Amino acid sequence: MTTQVLADTLRSRGISPTQQRLAVYSYLLAHRTHPTADTVYQALCRDYPTMSRTTVYNTMRALFRAGLLRIVTIDAEEQHFDADTADHGHFRCTQCGELFDFDLPADTMRQCAPSGFQTDLFDVYATGLCPHCQATH
Amino acid sequence: MTTQVLADTLRSRGISPTQQRLAVYSYLLAHRTHPTADTVYQALCRDYPTMSRTTVYNTMRALFRAGLLRIVTIDAEEQHFDADTADHGHFRCTQCGELFDFDLPADTMRQCAPSGFQTDLFDVYATGLCPHCQATH
DNA sequence: GTTCCTGCAAAAGCTTTGCAGAAGA
DNA sequence: TCTTCTGCAAAGCTTTTGCAGGAAC
Numbered sequence: 001m002t003t004q005v006l007a008d009t010l011r012s013r014g015i016s017p018t019q020q021r022l023a024v025y026s027y028l029l030a031h032r033t034h035p036t037a038d039t040v041y042q043a044l045c046r047d048y049p050t051m052s053r054t055t056v057y058n059t060m061r062a063l064f065r066a067g068l069l070r071i072v073t074i075d076a077e078e079q080h081f082d083a084d085t086a087d088h089g090h091f092r093c094t095q096c097g098e099l100f101d102f103d104l105p106a107d108t109m110r111q112c113a114p115s116g117f118q119t120d121l122f123d124v125y126a127t128g129l130c131p132h133c134q135a136t137h
Numbered sequence: 138m139t140t141q142v143l144a145d146t147l148r149s150r151g152i153s154p155t156q157q158r159l160a161v162y163s164y165l166l167a168h169r170t171h172p173t174a175d176t177v178y179q180a181l182c183r184d185y186p187t188m189s190r191t192t193v194y195n196t197m198r199a200l201f202r203a204g205l206l207r208i209v210t211i212d213a214e215e216q217h218f219d220a221d222t223a224d225h226g227h228f229r230c231t232q233c234g235e236l237f238d239f240d241l242p243a244d245t246m247r248q249c250a251p252s253g254f255q256t257d258l259f260d261v262y263a264t265g266l267c268p269h270c271q272a273t274h
Numbered sequence: 275g276t277t278c279c280t281g282c283a284a285a286a287g288c289t290t291t292g293c294a295g296a297a298g299a
Numbered sequence: 300t301c302t303t304c305t306g307c308a309a310a311g312c313t314t315t316t317g318c319a320g321g322a323a324c
Contacts, residue, residue, distance in 0.1 A: 016298090016303075018297085018298090018303095018304065020304085020305075020306095021304095037288080037289080038288085050306070051305095051306085052305070052306040052307070053288095053289085053306085054290085054291090054305075054306050054307080055304085055305060055306065057289065058304080058305080058306095071213065073211065073212075073213045073262075074210065074260075076208065076210045076216055076314090077287085077288080077314095078287085078288060078289090079213055079288085079289090089251065091251055091254050091256070094257070100251070100254070102251035102254070104249055105248050105249060108245075108248075108249060111242050111245075112226060112241055112245060112261055112263075113263060114226065114228055114237070114239035114240075114263065117228055117230075117237070117239070117263065117265055117266065117267055117268065118265045118266040118271055119228070119263045119264070119265040120231070120264055120265040120266075121262075121263065121264040122261075122262070122263050122264075123260075123261070123262040123263075123264075124249055124259075124260070124261050124262075125210075125258075125259070125260040125261075125262065126249075126250060126251065126254065126256045126258065126259050126260075127256070127257055127258040127259075127260075128255045128257040128258065129254065129255040129257075130254055131254065134255055153278075153279080153323090155278095155279065155322090155323090157279085157280075157281095158279095173313090174313080174314080175313080187280080187281070188280095188281085189280070189281040189282070190281085190313095190314085191280075191281050191282080191314095191316090192279085192280060192281065194313095194314065194315075195279085195280080195281095213289095214312085214313080215312085215313060215314090216313085216314085275324105276323105276324095277322105277323090277324090278321105278322085278323080278324105279320105279321080279322070279323090280319105280320085280321075280322085281318100281319100281320095281321105282317105282318095282319095282320105283316105283317090283318095284315105284316085284317080284318105285314105285315080285316070285317090286313105286314085286315070286316085287312105287313095287314090287315095288311105288312095288313090288314105289310105289311085289312090289313105290309105290312095291308105291309085291310070291311085292307105292308090292309080292310090293306100293307095293308095293309105294306100294307095295304105295305085295306095295307105296303105296304080296305070296306100297302105297303085297304070297305085298301105298302090298303080298304090299300100299301090299302085299303100
């Protein structure tokens with residue numbers, strides 16, 4: 001995706017496409033590893049020496065409000081960010097701590113959403129042992 | 138539920154039933170409002186003047202490890218505790234901030250759990266507007 | 275007497291806020 | 300010029316840790 005397309009995406013959601021915001025958003029799109037704010041900061045401060053954590057947090061909030069990313073709270077310690085806004089579940093391995101995506105059966109959201117409530121966001125979290133940690137257990 | 142039954146429940150899970158732990162667990166069972174650690178502390182420190190936040194956290198961790206409660210992380214700000222360990226979803230209203238339980242279709246957990254992973258815990262979170270806040274919107 | 279539990283005080287660590295300067299239109 | 304954005308510094312808050320005293324058996 002070109003910078004121009006990214007910039008248009010941000011603009012269409014009412015977010016001015018500054019250099020920092022483009023850097024953050026493009027990092028999230030390129031790294032589907034559910035990074036934390038600090039991970040994003042550490043990765044970007046090399047190329048953008050003036051990048052700050054504040055800007056990362058500001059940008060995340062803006063992107064979240066615009067519906068361009070999900071905040072994964074499966075880990076109580078810190079927030080993970082995910083630019084994949086399509087329906088999918090998140091699995092956290094209690095041993096290695098890694099986060100995995102997994103597919104949800106079709107229509108899960110529709111079937112599970114409580115009636116009478118207006119559901120805007122829907123998250124499915126699972127915790128346990130990932131295949132690799134099961135083997136080395 | 139009598140104190141004796143509660144004490145036996147804790148003992149059967151390997152937790153010595155101290156006064157403080159009984160107080161915390163019995164509060165959780167009586168108040169299905171997904172309280173935070175501070176809410177529990179504030180409620181109990183009247184009757185148990187020496188109760189401390191540390192003890193609340195210690196007890197929560199012990200109960201969680203014993204499988205007697207769930208930790209709800211739908212709110213990134215703080216953890217909510219839920220003594221209902223049966224499968225159910227949690228809904229958070231973005232306007233009033235309240236947490237609601239909702240039923241999940243039968244077998245949701247089995248259908249959604251990713252294959253190859255050993256799933257120990259399974260959480261479904263939804264966010265949006267509760268019926269009351271929809272009306273006053 | 276030994277072990278486990280409690281809880282004060284302090285630390286840890288993520289996230290937010292205040293605010294002054296910079297950037298952009 | 301006016302508004303918005305950035306980012307340093309500091310604060311805020313929940314949760315954890317260290318540790319000494321106490322309870323239980």
